[in-house]
Amino acid sequence: MCIKLVIFILSDSSEFRDNLKLAYSAAVSRRQQFLIRCLGGSTEKKNFNFQSIRMQSVMSSGPSLEAESVSILTSIIPGLESTKHKGQAGKIAVVGGCREYTGAPYFSAISALKIGADLSHVFCTKDAAPVIKSYSPELIVHPILEESYSIRDDEKSSISAKVIAEVEKWMERFDCLVVGPGLGRDPFLLDCVSHIMKHARERNVPMVIDGDGLYLVTNCLDLVSGYPLAVLTPNVNEYKRLVQKVLSSEVNDENGTDQLLSLAKGIGGVTILRKGKSDFVSDGKTACAVSIYGSPRRCGGQGDILSGSVAVFLSWARQCAAKGEVSMNPTILGCVAGSALLRYAASMAFDKKKRSTLTGDIIECLGRSLQEICPV
Ligand SMILES: NC(=O)C1=CN([C@@H]2O[C@H](COP(=O)(O)OP(=O)(O)OC[C@H]3O[C@@H](n4cnc5c(N)ncnc54)[C@H](O)[C@@H]3O)[C@@H](O)[C@H]2O)[C@@H](O)CC1
Ligand SMILES: Nc1ncnc2c1ncn2[C@@H]1O[C@H](COP(=O)(O)OP(=O)(O)OP(=O)(O)O)[C@@H](O)[C@H]1O
Ligand SMILES: [Mg+2]
Structure with missing residues (x-):
């Protein structure tokens, strides 16, 4: 390399x-x-993004990730070997999908499969499930979540217990959960999801928190605080809300690196991937940036591809770490690899589709992007 x-x-x-x-x-x-x-x-x-140079220069122990994102990607992607059985390349579950949003959980879960995970589950509301199933037979869809409008008050505690028991049955099988794409903000549903997160944490299952999962976590930081296997992937709005809540201040781009480090530290060493023109990643100890040129299209759903990608790469990075093949924090490696791949695929899709580029076009480019970066 x-x-x-x-x-x-x-x-x-x-x-x-x-x-x-x-x-x-x-x-x-x-x-x-x-x-x-x-x-x-x-x-x-x-x-070329000058901010990324500045960021690298203030890093104490972090690598020069602009130069290393490709080698990180290639070093954590597992080989396709005939000795392997189904599941070894990763089992991902997305907790998300409600009446309003069915695209987001689909984008996240299908991206995980297209990148190379063996199985991808979606835990969503009963309304959303048939829609998501109809997008793809590849996904395993569990129609178990409920929103307040569909249940009576006196049913809430029994339904909540049922939902949690159902997810718990599967929990140990997952290499990573993605919590939040298209989850919505119904209070009863979010309460059930917070219990799911507590169970995941007890079992040391890594979690990528995005979208409405970040809304939940920002209002209840204890869910992730001090959990090193939590990755938060905020967009501009979600980041602003986190900074206001945790640091009691406004976003300060003049001193963006320090603020990101403080934020990750303030939440007890979770990893944060701050999305934007460059993607910035920190676990509170080190910080780095991915500034690979992606696409000028900002169509909705690209963050969902990213959440599914980070989940897969983080699982692979953990496997490598367990074998002593990598020394960096696997959550950071997963974020860098996911960001680099998404940006590469977005660039490829934009080359082809220009202004009409949509999230589905980027997903279609994931396989070719991987092939060009790390041929099989
Ligand atoms: N097809 C789908 O089902 C999609 C559903 N999504 C889901 O929609 C829910 C809400 O996510 P949002 O991203 O809208 O929540 P946000 O809180 O980020 O956005 C709320 C509002 O801010 C605006 N906004 C977003 N990014 C901005 C930026 N960079 N600068 C200025 N304004 C910006 C949006 O247009 C929106 O009006 C989540 O559950 C998310 O997962 C999104 O993932 C997009 C695709
Ligand atoms: N201004 C930008 N220039 C280049 N790339 C960007 C820019 N903004 C975002 N991106 C890329 O798009 C990806 C998704 O970021 P975005 O801010 O759109 O997330 P999001 O709002 O959560 O998306 P979603 O619509 O899926 O919820 C990021 O990883 C980043 O690489
Ligand atoms: Mg989003």
Whole structure:
């Protein structure tokens, strides 16, 4: 991998790039451009982010992730070996999907499968389940959650116990939960989900918290506080709410790295992936950035792809850590790999679809992106 990276540093000259265009196929060329971007070099496509340099310079022990996101991806992706059985490449569960939102849990769960997980479950409301099932027969959909409107007050405690028992049955089988995509904000439903999170935590199941899961967690920080296997993936609004709640201040981009470090530390060492023009990742001890150029389209659902991706990569990184193959915090590795892959796939989809690029188009590019980054 080191040799390849050196080659691509050299390739950051226009003369060399011209030669590359002649010499390589479109797929190989795309991969090189990706690597150049990862190394902080410029390509005709744009877009070097200076903030990421600043961030790297203030990191004490963190790696230069702009240069290493590709090697992180390739080092944690497991081989496809004939000796393996179903499940070993990962079993992911998404807790989300309600009357309003059926796309978000689907995007998250299907992305996990397309990246290479073996099984992907969705725990959603009864209304959402047939819709999500109809998007894909690949997903295992559990129609178990309930919203207040569909139940009577006197049923609440028995239904709550049933929901928790049902999820608990499956819990040990999961390598990671994604909590929140399209979950909605119904108080009864969120209360059930907070119990599910407590059970996951007791069993040391990692959790990626996104969307309405972040709304829940921001209002009840104890759910994740001090849990090192929790990853929060806030967008701009979700981040603002977290900063206000935890640090009692406003978002300060002048000092963004320090604030992110303080936030992660303030929640007891959870890992935070702050999404935006660059994705910034911190576990309270170290901080890093992924600034690979993605796509200028901001269609809804890209964060959902990211949550499913981080869940898979985090599971794989934990497997590598258990074998002593990596030394960095697996939650950080999972975030960096998920962010890098999403951005690469978004860029590929945008090349093809331009203004009409939608989340489904990006999902369709996940497989080819992986193939170009880490061929099988
Ligand atoms: N197809 C679907 O089912 C989708 C459902 N989603 C779900 O929708 C629920 C709410 O998520 P939201 O992301 O809307 O919640 P937010 O609290 O982030 O957004 C609320 C409002 O802020 C605006 N906003 C979002 N990003 C912004 C930005 N970068 N700058 C300025 N304003 C911004 C949005 O347009 C929205 O009006 C979640 O459960 C989420 O998972 C989203 O994931 C998108 C796709
Ligand atoms: N301004 C930007 N420039 C480049 N990439 C961006 C920008 N904003 C977001 N992204 C990318 O899009 C991904 C999703 O971030 P976004 O802020 O859209 O999440 P979200 O609002 O939670 O999405 P969703 O609609 O799925 O809920 C991030 O990982 C990031 O890589
Ligand atoms: Mg979101």
